[in-house]
Amino acid sequence: MRGLRVLPSGRPGRGRLYVNLPDGQAVAWYDRQTNRISVLADQHREAVVAALRPYIAGPFTVGPPPVPTPADLRRLALAPDEDLAPNRPGELLLGELEHGSAGTRTRHRLRQDLTAQQRMGELLDSLEPEGWRVLHGVPLPGLGPIDHLLMGPAGIFCVRTLPGRRQRAAVGDLLMTVGRAEPRPDPRWIRRAAAAATRALAAPVQPALALVDASRVDVAPTVRDIRILEPATAAAHLASAPTTLKPPDTEALFTQARDTRTWLPPLPHRPRSRSFTARRPRNGR
Incomplete structure (x- = not known):
């Protein structure tokens, strides 16, 4: 299938690689640590493997994903243009240097x-x-x-x-x-x-x-x-x-x-995020 996009979940060379349809929907991901491809839609299996082959090192396995956690479900629903994970360090400054009109100093x-x-x-x-x-x-x-x-x-x-x-x-x-x-x-x-x-x-x-x-x-x-x-x-x-x-x-x-x-600034209809309470160290510091 043409049009599949391979996008990183974190820094280049680390984390997972996600395979998305042209509309941004994720259909599979490749876990670098386990060398496993998890396919969400079996009809895209061959196309997914073909799209990921340049990134795979050594033997790998292909199959359905494990039972997703709530964090997995939220990540899979995230559109590429709403994902900050692929940002490179200093990427905003790079854009300013390439396209800005600032003076020499x-x-x-x-x-x-x-x-x-x-x-x-x-x-x-x-x-x-x-x-x-x-x-x-x-x-x-x-x-x-x-x-x-x-x-x-x-x-x-x-x-x-x-x-x-x-x-x-x-x-x-x-x-x-x-x-x-x-x-x-x-x-x-x-x-x-x-x-x-x-x-x-x-x-x-x-x-x-x-x-x-x-x-x-x-x-x-x-x-x-x-x-x-x-x-x-x-x-x-x-x-x-x-x-x-x-x-x-x-x-x-x-x-x-x-x-x-x-x-984004909070909206009245937006649900509140889950609150995380950090554990207090045993030594009290």
Whole structure:
């Protein structure tokens, strides 16, 4: 059958590949970890295998899918243009650089921001085997996009990424500076973004600032609510954090967050999202 589209469920090379009809309806998916093709409509079996063959490595099995979870059903009903999962790190900046009309200095700053987002995004993507899921370029009406939304064992993090430019960065309660540049209101912005994400997901979201290539990061002792991440230590920092989310809750939250409709302003007829309560660590921290 012609017109079948193969779309990733997450970052390229990870997660599932979904096979959709031209109207966006999913008819099958390929699980890379188990090398199994789950076919929803048997009449498309041969066409599905043909469409997926370039992506399959080694022997594979084909059959009906397992009994779907509620998260599976919601993901299967998600139209491609409403799915945030395929977004690449810094994709919005790429579009601005390719099609925008900014001046030379602004374009230089955008390239620095893009490089930082790509580097941090690739690092966060690499955490998926440890039970983390990540989205890039999540839209927040009225605030602008969240660079990265990270969900996993230690909870949910709303991450704003900034280039350190090999200079000293200082993070305060309200402002932060990099080198001798003008102070920026990023601490205030990330708190507001995390609060908006908490309302949208009905689950606690923590604010985080990611500093890429800073020579040194000084954080004011009064800044206790914002996580500070750096590429060299972020993975170890997150791995050592207390576990607050179980894998099924992480998957359900990821399915909810990847839907662009989750981030639209609330409407009176829209049902409320399921609320997730993070488990309190035993040590009380």
